[in-house]
Amino acid sequence: xxxxxxxxxxxxxxxxxxxxxxxxxxxxxxxxxxxxxxxxxxxxxxxxxxxxxxxxxxxxxxxxxxxxxxxxxxxxxxxxxxxxxxxxxxxxxxxxxxxxxxxxxxxxxxxxxxxxxxxxxxxxxxxxxxxxxxxxxxxxxxxxxxxxxxxxxxxxxxxxxxxxxxxxxxxxxx
Amino acid sequence: xxxxxxxxxxxxxxxxxxxxxxxxxxxxxxxxxxxxxxxxxxxxxxxxxxxxxxxxxxxxxxxxxxxxxxxxxxxxxxxxxxxxxxxxxxxxxxxxxxxxxxxxxxxxxxxxxxxxxxxxxxxxxxxxxxxxxxxxxxxxxxxxxxxxxxxxxxxxxxxxxxxxxxxxxxxxxxxxxxxxxxxxxxxxxxxxxxxxxxxxxxxxxxxxxxxxxxxxxxxxxxxxxxxxxxxxxxxxxxxxxxxxxxxxxxxxxxxxxxxxxxxxxxxxxxxxxxxxxxxxxxxxxxxxxxxxxxxxxxxxxxxxxxxxxxxx
Numbered sequence: 001x002x003x004x005x006x007x008x009x010x011x012x013x014x015x016x017x018x019x020x021x022x023x024x025x026x027x028x029x030x031x032x033x034x035x036x037x038x039x040x041x042x043x044x045x046x047x048x049x050x051x052x053x054x055x056x057x058x059x060x061x062x063x064x065x066x067x068x069x070x071x072x073x074x075x076x077x078x079x080x081x082x083x084x085x086x087x088x089x090x091x092x093x094x095x096x097x098x099x100x101x102x103x104x105x106x107x108x109x110x111x112x113x114x115x116x117x118x119x120x121x122x123x124x125x126x127x128x129x130x131x132x133x134x135x136x137x138x139x140x141x142x143x144x145x146x147x148x149x150x151x152x153x154x155x156x157x158x159x160x161x162x163x164x165x166x167x168x169x170x171x172x173x174x
Numbered sequence: 175x176x177x178x179x180x181x182x183x184x185x186x187x188x189x190x191x192x193x194x195x196x197x198x199x200x201x202x203x204x205x206x207x208x209x210x211x212x213x214x215x216x217x218x219x220x221x222x223x224x225x226x227x228x229x230x231x232x233x234x235x236x237x238x239x240x241x242x243x244x245x246x247x248x249x250x251x252x253x254x255x256x257x258x259x260x261x262x263x264x265x266x267x268x269x270x271x272x273x274x275x276x277x278x279x280x281x282x283x284x285x286x287x288x289x290x291x292x293x294x295x296x297x298x299x300x301x302x303x304x305x306x307x308x309x310x311x312x313x314x315x316x317x318x319x320x321x322x323x324x325x326x327x328x329x330x331x332x333x334x335x336x337x338x339x340x341x342x343x344x345x346x347x348x349x350x351x352x353x354x355x356x357x358x359x360x361x362x363x364x365x366x367x368x369x370x371x372x373x374x375x376x377x378x379x380x381x382x383x384x385x386x387x388x389x390x391x392x393x394x395x396x397x398x399x400x401x402x403x404x405x406x407x408x409x410x411x412x413x414x415x416x417x418x419x420x421x422x423x424x425x426x427x428x429x430x431x432x433x434x435x436x437x438x439x440x441x442x443x444x445x446x447x448x449x450x451x452x453x454x455x456x457x458x459x460x461x462x463x464x465x466x467x468x469x470x471x472x473x474x475x476x477x478x479x480x481x482x483x484x485x486x
Contacts (some may be wrong), residue, residue: 018244018247018248019251019255020250021327021328021338022249022252022255022327022328023197023251023252023255023259025327025328025329026259026328026469027259027262028469041377050210051205051206051209054209054213057210058216058217061217063244066237066244067241067244067248067327068334068336068338069241069338069367069372070328070336071221071224071225071372072220072221072237073216073219073220073221073224074217074221075212076213076216076220079219080210080213080214081214091233123221125334125379157234161281171380
Protein backbone atom coordinates (compact mmCIF):
# COMPACT_ATOMS: atom_id res chain seq x y z
CA UNK A 1 0.00 0.00 0.00
CA UNK A 2 1.38 3.38 -1.00
CA UNK A 3 1.52 6.42 1.25
CA UNK A 4 -1.33 8.29 -0.52
CA UNK A 5 -3.44 5.14 -0.26
CA UNK A 6 -2.74 4.86 3.46
CA UNK A 7 -3.55 8.56 3.95
CA UNK A 8 -6.84 8.12 2.10
CA UNK A 9 -7.80 5.12 4.20
CA UNK A 10 -6.86 6.91 7.43
CA UNK A 11 -8.83 10.03 6.44
CA UNK A 12 -11.86 7.92 5.55
CA UNK A 13 -11.81 6.04 8.85
CA UNK A 14 -11.24 9.22 10.85
CA UNK A 15 -14.21 11.01 9.28
CA UNK A 16 -16.47 7.98 9.60
CA UNK A 17 -15.47 7.49 13.26
CA UNK A 18 -16.35 11.12 14.03
CA UNK A 19 -19.67 10.79 12.16
CA UNK A 20 -20.45 7.56 14.00
CA UNK A 21 -19.86 9.18 17.38
CA UNK A 22 -21.62 12.48 16.65
CA UNK A 23 -24.41 11.50 14.29
CA UNK A 24 -25.13 7.82 13.68
CA UNK A 25 -25.11 6.73 17.33
CA UNK A 26 -28.29 8.78 17.78
CA UNK A 27 -30.12 7.56 14.66
CA UNK A 28 -32.17 5.00 16.52
CA UNK A 29 -34.48 2.92 14.35
CA UNK A 30 -36.40 0.04 15.96
CA UNK A 31 -34.03 0.22 18.92
CA UNK A 32 -30.79 -0.10 16.97
CA UNK A 33 -28.49 2.14 14.97
CA UNK A 34 -26.25 1.54 11.96
CA UNK A 35 -22.59 0.96 12.75
CA UNK A 36 -21.18 2.72 9.71
CA UNK A 37 -17.67 2.62 11.16
CA UNK A 38 -17.72 -1.17 11.28
CA UNK A 39 -19.24 -1.44 7.80
CA UNK A 40 -16.70 0.98 6.31
CA UNK A 41 -13.85 -0.91 7.93
CA UNK A 42 -15.18 -4.17 6.53
CA UNK A 43 -15.40 -2.64 3.04
CA UNK A 44 -11.87 -1.28 3.34
CA UNK A 45 -10.53 -4.62 4.55
CA UNK A 46 -12.16 -6.48 1.67
CA UNK A 47 -10.63 -4.03 -0.78
CA UNK A 48 -7.19 -3.67 0.77
CA UNK A 49 -6.54 -6.87 2.72
CA UNK A 50 -5.97 -8.04 6.27
CA UNK A 51 -2.98 -5.87 7.15
CA UNK A 52 -4.76 -2.65 6.24
CA UNK A 53 -7.90 -3.96 7.97
CA UNK A 54 -6.05 -4.63 11.22
CA UNK A 55 -4.10 -1.37 11.28
CA UNK A 56 -7.14 0.63 10.15
CA UNK A 57 -9.32 -1.03 12.80
CA UNK A 58 -6.80 -0.23 15.52
CA UNK A 59 -6.55 3.40 14.41
CA UNK A 60 -10.34 3.86 14.04
CA UNK A 61 -10.89 2.27 17.46
CA UNK A 62 -8.45 4.69 19.09
CA UNK A 63 -10.25 7.67 17.54
CA UNK A 64 -13.61 6.24 18.65
CA UNK A 65 -12.51 5.54 22.22
CA UNK A 66 -10.90 8.96 22.51
CA UNK A 67 -13.97 10.78 21.21
CA UNK A 68 -16.34 8.88 23.51
CA UNK A 69 -13.94 8.90 26.50
CA UNK A 70 -14.41 5.14 26.60
CA UNK A 71 -11.92 2.53 27.79
CA UNK A 72 -8.89 3.17 25.59
CA UNK A 73 -8.02 0.10 23.50
CA UNK A 74 -11.43 -1.54 23.84
CA UNK A 75 -12.88 -0.62 20.44
CA UNK A 76 -9.38 -0.85 18.92
CA UNK A 77 -9.16 -4.51 19.85
CA UNK A 78 -12.62 -5.30 18.49
CA UNK A 79 -12.16 -3.39 15.25
CA UNK A 80 -8.66 -4.67 14.52
CA UNK A 81 -9.88 -8.25 14.87
CA UNK A 82 -12.88 -7.44 12.65
CA UNK A 83 -10.64 -5.80 10.05
CA UNK A 84 -8.10 -8.61 10.06
CA UNK A 85 -10.68 -11.38 9.75
CA UNK A 86 -12.51 -9.60 6.95
CA UNK A 87 -9.24 -8.96 5.15
CA UNK A 88 -8.28 -12.64 5.32
CA UNK A 89 -11.73 -13.59 4.07
CA UNK A 90 -11.32 -11.16 1.16
CA UNK A 91 -7.86 -12.50 0.34
CA UNK A 92 -9.01 -16.12 0.32
CA UNK A 93 -12.54 -17.44 -0.12
CA UNK A 94 -14.38 -14.15 -0.50
CA UNK A 95 -12.31 -12.92 -3.43
CA UNK A 96 -14.41 -11.70 -6.39
CA UNK A 97 -17.67 -12.87 -4.84
CA UNK A 98 -20.40 -10.26 -5.12
CA UNK A 99 -22.06 -11.30 -1.88
CA UNK A 100 -18.80 -11.07 0.09
CA UNK A 101 -19.48 -7.60 1.64
CA UNK A 102 -22.99 -8.56 2.78
CA UNK A 103 -21.85 -11.89 4.19
CA UNK A 104 -18.87 -10.32 5.94
CA UNK A 105 -21.01 -7.55 7.46
CA UNK A 106 -23.62 -10.03 8.71
CA UNK A 107 -21.09 -12.37 10.30
CA UNK A 108 -18.85 -9.64 11.70
CA UNK A 109 -21.77 -7.67 13.20
CA UNK A 110 -22.87 -10.73 15.15
CA UNK A 111 -19.34 -11.70 16.22
CA UNK A 112 -18.48 -8.09 17.09
CA UNK A 113 -21.51 -7.84 19.38
CA UNK A 114 -20.80 -11.15 21.08
CA UNK A 115 -17.11 -10.34 21.58
CA UNK A 116 -17.89 -6.91 22.98
CA UNK A 117 -20.37 -8.52 25.39
CA UNK A 118 -17.67 -10.93 26.54
CA UNK A 119 -15.10 -8.15 26.92
CA UNK A 120 -17.57 -6.02 28.87
CA UNK A 121 -18.26 -8.97 31.12
CA UNK A 122 -14.52 -9.45 31.72
CA UNK A 123 -14.17 -5.78 32.57
CA UNK A 124 -17.02 -6.03 35.04
CA UNK A 125 -19.37 -3.84 33.00
CA UNK A 126 -21.74 -6.63 32.11
CA UNK A 127 -25.00 -5.74 30.38
CA UNK A 128 -27.94 -8.03 29.96
CA UNK A 129 -26.88 -10.35 27.13
CA UNK A 130 -30.51 -11.15 26.44
CA UNK A 131 -31.36 -7.50 25.97
CA UNK A 132 -28.39 -6.86 23.67
CA UNK A 133 -28.71 -10.01 21.59
CA UNK A 134 -32.50 -10.03 21.28
CA UNK A 135 -33.37 -6.34 21.23
CA UNK A 136 -30.36 -4.38 19.98
CA UNK A 137 -28.63 -6.80 17.64
CA UNK A 138 -31.40 -7.65 15.11
CA UNK A 139 -32.17 -4.02 14.13
CA UNK A 140 -28.46 -3.19 14.06
CA UNK A 141 -27.79 -6.17 11.81
CA UNK A 142 -30.58 -5.13 9.48
CA UNK A 143 -29.44 -1.50 9.34
CA UNK A 144 -25.82 -2.54 8.78
CA UNK A 145 -26.86 -4.73 5.86
CA UNK A 146 -28.92 -1.87 4.42
CA UNK A 147 -25.96 0.51 4.39
CA UNK A 148 -23.45 -2.09 3.21
CA UNK A 149 -23.95 -1.76 -0.56
CA UNK A 150 -23.78 2.05 -0.74
CA UNK A 151 -20.90 2.21 1.74
CA UNK A 152 -18.95 -0.49 -0.08
CA UNK A 153 -19.45 1.35 -3.38
CA UNK A 154 -18.36 4.63 -1.80
CA UNK A 155 -15.30 3.09 -0.18
CA UNK A 156 -14.29 1.45 -3.47
CA UNK A 157 -14.70 4.77 -5.25
CA UNK A 158 -12.73 6.60 -2.56
CA UNK A 159 -9.76 4.28 -2.11
CA UNK A 160 -9.83 2.63 -5.51
CA UNK A 161 -10.66 -0.89 -6.66
CA UNK A 162 -9.27 -4.05 -5.10
CA UNK A 163 -5.58 -4.75 -5.57
CA UNK A 164 -4.88 -8.37 -4.92
CA UNK A 165 -1.71 -10.06 -6.12
CA UNK A 166 -2.76 -12.39 -8.90
CA UNK A 167 -1.15 -15.77 -9.55
CA UNK A 168 1.72 -15.47 -11.96
CA UNK A 169 2.38 -19.11 -12.51
CA UNK A 170 0.45 -22.35 -12.52
CA UNK A 171 2.36 -25.56 -12.58
CA UNK A 172 0.50 -28.72 -13.47
CA UNK A 173 1.88 -31.58 -11.44
CA UNK A 174 2.75 -34.71 -13.26
CA UNK B 175 -10.20 -43.96 -24.30
CA UNK B 176 -8.12 -42.10 -21.73
CA UNK B 177 -6.26 -39.09 -22.90
CA UNK B 178 -2.55 -39.04 -22.45
CA UNK B 179 -1.27 -36.15 -20.37
CA UNK B 180 2.26 -35.02 -20.36
CA UNK B 181 3.90 -32.82 -17.71
CA UNK B 182 3.80 -29.21 -18.75
CA UNK B 183 4.10 -25.73 -17.35
CA UNK B 184 1.24 -23.34 -17.89
CA UNK B 185 2.63 -19.86 -17.71
CA UNK B 186 0.08 -17.11 -17.21
CA UNK B 187 2.40 -14.25 -16.43
CA UNK B 188 6.12 -13.82 -16.37
CA UNK B 189 7.90 -17.08 -15.68
CA UNK B 190 9.53 -17.28 -12.27
CA UNK B 191 11.12 -19.96 -10.13
CA UNK B 192 8.60 -21.74 -7.92
CA UNK B 193 10.72 -21.45 -4.83
CA UNK B 194 11.16 -17.75 -5.41
CA UNK B 195 7.38 -17.19 -5.43
CA UNK B 196 6.94 -18.89 -2.06
CA UNK B 197 9.55 -16.94 -0.15
CA UNK B 198 7.81 -13.54 -0.29
CA UNK B 199 4.45 -15.14 0.46
CA UNK B 200 5.88 -16.75 3.59
CA UNK B 201 7.51 -13.54 4.73
CA UNK B 202 4.30 -11.63 3.98
CA UNK B 203 2.29 -14.06 6.13
CA UNK B 204 4.87 -13.76 8.90
CA UNK B 205 4.80 -9.97 8.72
CA UNK B 206 1.01 -10.01 8.80
CA UNK B 207 0.97 -12.18 11.91
CA UNK B 208 3.60 -10.09 13.66
CA UNK B 209 1.62 -6.90 13.00
CA UNK B 210 -1.60 -8.53 14.21
CA UNK B 211 0.07 -9.84 17.35
CA UNK B 212 1.65 -6.46 18.08
CA UNK B 213 -1.65 -4.62 17.66
CA UNK B 214 -3.59 -7.10 19.82
CA UNK B 215 -0.89 -6.80 22.48
CA UNK B 216 -0.98 -3.00 22.27
CA UNK B 217 -4.77 -3.01 22.67
CA UNK B 218 -4.64 -5.32 25.67
CA UNK B 219 -1.95 -3.20 27.31
CA UNK B 220 -4.01 -0.06 26.69
CA UNK B 221 -7.15 -1.64 28.16
CA UNK B 222 -5.29 -2.95 31.21
CA UNK B 223 -3.41 0.25 31.99
CA UNK B 224 -6.46 2.45 31.35
CA UNK B 225 -8.67 0.26 33.47
CA UNK B 226 -6.28 0.14 36.42
CA UNK B 227 -5.14 3.74 36.55
CA UNK B 228 -7.01 6.59 38.23
CA UNK B 229 -8.86 9.36 36.42
CA UNK B 230 -5.75 11.51 36.59
CA UNK B 231 -3.47 8.84 35.12
CA UNK B 232 -1.25 9.23 32.07
CA UNK B 233 -3.58 7.51 29.59
CA UNK B 234 -6.58 9.45 30.87
CA UNK B 235 -4.63 12.68 30.41
CA UNK B 236 -3.60 11.71 26.88
CA UNK B 237 -7.18 10.77 26.11
CA UNK B 238 -8.37 14.09 27.51
CA UNK B 239 -5.94 15.96 25.25
CA UNK B 240 -7.07 13.83 22.30
CA UNK B 241 -10.72 14.52 23.10
CA UNK B 242 -9.98 18.25 23.15
CA UNK B 243 -8.43 17.96 19.68
CA UNK B 244 -11.36 15.89 18.37
CA UNK B 245 -14.04 18.06 19.96
CA UNK B 246 -14.18 20.70 17.13
CA UNK B 247 -14.60 17.91 14.57
CA UNK B 248 -17.43 16.41 16.62
CA UNK B 249 -19.14 19.77 17.03
CA UNK B 250 -18.77 20.39 13.27
CA UNK B 251 -20.22 16.99 12.36
CA UNK B 252 -23.07 17.45 14.81
CA UNK B 253 -23.90 20.88 13.36
CA UNK B 254 -23.82 19.62 9.78
CA UNK B 255 -26.09 16.70 10.64
CA UNK B 256 -28.46 18.69 12.84
CA UNK B 257 -30.83 19.92 10.07
CA UNK B 258 -31.17 16.36 8.76
CA UNK B 259 -31.87 15.03 12.25
CA UNK B 260 -34.44 17.77 12.77
CA UNK B 261 -36.15 16.88 9.50
CA UNK B 262 -36.18 13.19 10.46
CA UNK B 263 -37.61 13.97 13.91
CA UNK B 264 -40.18 16.33 12.36
CA UNK B 265 -41.54 13.63 10.06
CA UNK B 266 -41.47 11.09 12.87
CA UNK B 267 -43.36 13.51 15.13
CA UNK B 268 -46.09 14.08 12.53
CA UNK B 269 -47.29 10.52 12.95
CA UNK B 270 -48.75 11.16 16.41
CA UNK B 271 -48.93 14.94 16.46
CA UNK B 272 -52.75 15.16 16.59
CA UNK B 273 -53.21 12.85 19.55
CA UNK B 274 -50.33 14.58 21.35
CA UNK B 275 -51.96 17.97 20.78
CA UNK B 276 -55.21 16.82 22.40
CA UNK B 277 -53.34 15.32 25.35
CA UNK B 278 -51.28 18.48 25.79
CA UNK B 279 -54.41 20.69 25.79
CA UNK B 280 -55.89 18.64 28.61
CA UNK B 281 -52.59 18.70 30.49
CA UNK B 282 -52.33 22.44 30.00
CA UNK B 283 -55.75 23.05 31.54
CA UNK B 284 -54.88 20.87 34.51
CA UNK B 285 -51.50 22.57 35.00
CA UNK B 286 -53.04 26.05 34.93
CA UNK B 287 -55.27 25.11 37.82
CA UNK B 288 -52.31 23.61 39.70
CA UNK B 289 -50.15 26.70 39.20
CA UNK B 290 -52.68 28.85 41.02
CA UNK B 291 -52.76 26.40 43.94
CA UNK B 292 -48.95 26.13 44.03
CA UNK B 293 -48.42 29.87 44.01
CA UNK B 294 -50.58 30.19 47.07
CA UNK B 295 -48.75 27.27 48.76
CA UNK B 296 -45.38 28.77 47.84
CA UNK B 297 -46.20 32.06 49.48
CA UNK B 298 -47.36 30.24 52.58
CA UNK B 299 -44.23 28.10 52.59
CA UNK B 300 -41.96 31.13 52.29
CA UNK B 301 -43.65 32.84 55.22
CA UNK B 302 -43.49 29.75 57.42
CA UNK B 303 -39.81 29.10 56.63
CA UNK B 304 -38.93 32.67 57.50
CA UNK B 305 -40.88 32.55 60.76
CA UNK B 306 -39.32 29.21 61.80
CA UNK B 307 -35.76 30.06 60.75
CA UNK B 308 -35.71 26.83 58.70
CA UNK B 309 -32.25 25.70 57.50
CA UNK B 310 -32.22 23.54 54.36
CA UNK B 311 -29.55 21.91 52.17
CA UNK B 312 -28.54 23.19 48.75
CA UNK B 313 -31.62 24.13 46.78
CA UNK B 314 -32.31 23.35 43.18
CA UNK B 315 -31.93 25.44 41.09
CA UNK B 316 -31.14 28.55 43.16
CA UNK B 317 -27.92 27.16 44.75
CA UNK B 318 -26.46 26.18 41.38
CA UNK B 319 -24.99 27.86 38.34
CA UNK B 320 -26.22 26.25 35.13
CA UNK B 321 -23.64 25.42 32.46
CA UNK B 322 -25.49 24.57 29.26
CA UNK B 323 -23.60 22.44 26.74
CA UNK B 324 -24.29 20.64 23.49
CA UNK B 325 -24.15 16.85 23.36
CA UNK B 326 -21.23 16.16 21.03
CA UNK B 327 -21.17 12.37 21.30
CA UNK B 328 -24.03 9.98 21.88
CA UNK B 329 -23.97 6.64 23.75
CA UNK B 330 -21.23 4.61 22.05
CA UNK B 331 -23.08 1.31 22.43
CA UNK B 332 -26.14 -0.23 24.07
CA UNK B 333 -23.79 -1.23 26.90
CA UNK B 334 -22.76 2.26 27.91
CA UNK B 335 -25.31 4.92 28.66
CA UNK B 336 -22.86 7.80 28.54
CA UNK B 337 -22.82 11.02 26.56
CA UNK B 338 -20.12 13.58 25.96
CA UNK B 339 -20.83 17.27 26.49
CA UNK B 340 -18.94 20.08 24.80
CA UNK B 341 -18.12 21.79 28.10
CA UNK B 342 -15.36 20.86 30.52
CA UNK B 343 -13.30 22.08 33.45
CA UNK B 344 -12.60 25.34 31.61
CA UNK B 345 -16.33 26.09 31.68
CA UNK B 346 -16.68 25.31 35.36
CA UNK B 347 -17.85 21.70 35.07
CA UNK B 348 -16.72 19.58 38.02
CA UNK B 349 -16.56 15.86 38.63
CA UNK B 350 -19.88 14.44 39.91
CA UNK B 351 -21.89 17.56 39.04
CA UNK B 352 -25.56 16.72 38.42
CA UNK B 353 -26.78 17.06 34.84
CA UNK B 354 -30.35 17.97 33.94
CA UNK B 355 -32.53 19.15 31.09
CA UNK B 356 -35.67 21.24 31.29
CA UNK B 357 -37.56 17.94 31.66
CA UNK B 358 -35.63 16.44 34.55
CA UNK B 359 -32.55 14.60 35.74
CA UNK B 360 -30.16 13.15 33.15
CA UNK B 361 -27.29 11.85 35.29
CA UNK B 362 -23.97 13.05 36.63
CA UNK B 363 -20.53 13.99 35.33
CA UNK B 364 -18.14 11.04 35.59
CA UNK B 365 -15.12 12.34 33.71
CA UNK B 366 -13.92 15.85 32.97
CA UNK B 367 -11.32 17.08 30.50
CA UNK B 368 -10.54 20.73 29.81
CA UNK B 369 -13.19 21.20 27.12
CA UNK B 370 -15.37 18.09 27.29
CA UNK B 371 -17.04 16.04 29.98
CA UNK B 372 -18.55 12.59 30.15
CA UNK B 373 -22.01 12.17 31.65
CA UNK B 374 -23.22 8.82 32.91
CA UNK B 375 -26.97 8.78 32.43
CA UNK B 376 -29.58 7.40 34.79
CA UNK B 377 -30.14 4.54 32.36
CA UNK B 378 -26.61 3.26 32.97
CA UNK B 379 -26.21 0.13 35.08
CA UNK B 380 -23.89 1.94 37.47
CA UNK B 381 -26.21 4.87 38.17
CA UNK B 382 -28.27 5.16 41.33
CA UNK B 383 -30.05 8.17 42.78
CA UNK B 384 -31.82 8.48 46.11
CA UNK B 385 -35.35 9.57 45.33
CA UNK B 386 -38.69 10.20 46.88
CA UNK B 387 -42.29 9.82 45.78
CA UNK B 388 -43.64 13.34 46.06
CA UNK B 389 -47.18 12.32 47.02
CA UNK B 390 -46.53 9.63 49.62
CA UNK B 391 -43.00 10.65 50.64
CA UNK B 392 -41.88 7.03 50.06
CA UNK B 393 -38.08 6.90 49.92
CA UNK B 394 -36.10 4.70 47.56
CA UNK B 395 -33.23 4.47 45.12
CA UNK B 396 -33.81 4.98 41.42
CA UNK B 397 -31.88 2.53 39.25
CA UNK B 398 -32.02 1.29 35.71
CA UNK B 399 -34.24 -1.74 35.16
CA UNK B 400 -32.02 -4.31 33.46
CA UNK B 401 -33.03 -5.07 29.90
CA UNK B 402 -36.02 -2.75 30.02
CA UNK B 403 -34.94 -0.01 27.63
CA UNK B 404 -35.34 3.42 29.16
CA UNK B 405 -37.45 2.32 32.13
CA UNK B 406 -36.20 2.96 35.66
CA UNK B 407 -37.31 1.47 38.94
CA UNK B 408 -37.56 2.81 42.44
CA UNK B 409 -35.77 0.29 44.61
CA UNK B 410 -36.10 -0.27 48.38
CA UNK B 411 -39.57 1.17 48.77
CA UNK B 412 -41.12 -0.09 52.00
CA UNK B 413 -44.22 -2.24 51.60
CA UNK B 414 -46.37 -0.02 53.78
CA UNK B 415 -45.82 2.96 51.46
CA UNK B 416 -48.89 3.34 49.25
CA UNK B 417 -47.18 4.45 46.05
CA UNK B 418 -49.59 4.90 43.15
CA UNK B 419 -49.31 4.99 39.39
CA UNK B 420 -48.78 8.54 38.14
CA UNK B 421 -47.01 9.80 41.29
CA UNK B 422 -44.12 12.13 40.53
CA UNK B 423 -40.67 10.98 41.65
CA UNK B 424 -37.97 13.54 42.49
CA UNK B 425 -34.46 13.47 43.93
CA UNK B 426 -34.51 13.30 47.73
CA UNK B 427 -31.28 15.23 48.37
CA UNK B 428 -30.45 13.59 51.70
CA UNK B 429 -27.97 14.90 54.21
CA UNK B 430 -26.15 12.90 56.91
CA UNK B 431 -23.72 14.88 59.04
CA UNK B 432 -21.16 16.39 56.70
CA UNK B 433 -22.17 14.09 53.83
CA UNK B 434 -24.74 15.28 51.33
CA UNK B 435 -26.22 13.68 48.25
CA UNK B 436 -24.64 14.56 44.92
CA UNK B 437 -28.08 15.60 43.73
CA UNK B 438 -30.02 18.44 45.37
CA UNK B 439 -33.59 17.82 46.43
CA UNK B 440 -36.34 18.51 43.96
CA UNK B 441 -35.01 17.52 40.54
CA UNK B 442 -37.83 15.71 38.71
CA UNK B 443 -36.93 12.17 37.65
CA UNK B 444 -40.12 10.63 36.34
CA UNK B 445 -43.57 9.29 37.08
CA UNK B 446 -44.54 5.96 38.59
CA UNK B 447 -45.70 3.72 35.75
CA UNK B 448 -46.46 0.51 37.65
CA UNK B 449 -46.54 -0.76 41.22
CA UNK B 450 -46.46 -4.39 42.27
CA UNK B 451 -46.14 -6.22 45.56
CA UNK B 452 -45.60 -9.86 46.34
CA UNK B 453 -45.79 -11.81 49.58
CA UNK B 454 -42.21 -13.03 49.30
CA UNK B 455 -40.61 -9.68 48.49
CA UNK B 456 -39.48 -7.30 51.23
CA UNK B 457 -40.10 -4.23 49.12
CA UNK B 458 -42.66 -2.81 46.73
CA UNK B 459 -41.58 -3.00 43.09
CA UNK B 460 -42.07 0.43 41.56
CA UNK B 461 -41.40 1.16 37.89
CA UNK B 462 -40.68 4.74 36.90
CA UNK B 463 -41.00 6.26 33.43
CA UNK B 464 -38.32 8.94 33.12
CA UNK B 465 -39.34 12.43 32.08
CA UNK B 466 -36.18 12.83 29.98
CA UNK B 467 -35.99 11.19 26.56
CA UNK B 468 -32.48 9.79 26.86
CA UNK B 469 -32.35 8.90 23.16
CA UNK B 470 -33.00 12.44 21.95
CA UNK B 471 -30.65 14.59 23.97
CA UNK B 472 -29.20 17.50 22.02
CA UNK B 473 -28.06 19.57 24.95
CA UNK B 474 -27.94 19.35 28.72
CA UNK B 475 -27.39 21.59 31.72
CA UNK B 476 -24.61 20.86 34.19
CA UNK B 477 -25.41 22.15 37.67
CA UNK B 478 -22.32 23.59 39.34
CA UNK B 479 -22.58 24.51 43.02
CA UNK B 480 -22.24 28.27 43.43
CA UNK B 481 -19.29 27.82 45.79
CA UNK B 482 -17.46 25.75 43.13
CA UNK B 483 -18.41 27.83 40.11
CA UNK B 484 -15.73 30.09 38.60
CA UNK B 485 -16.42 33.81 38.91
CA UNK B 486 -17.75 35.32 35.70
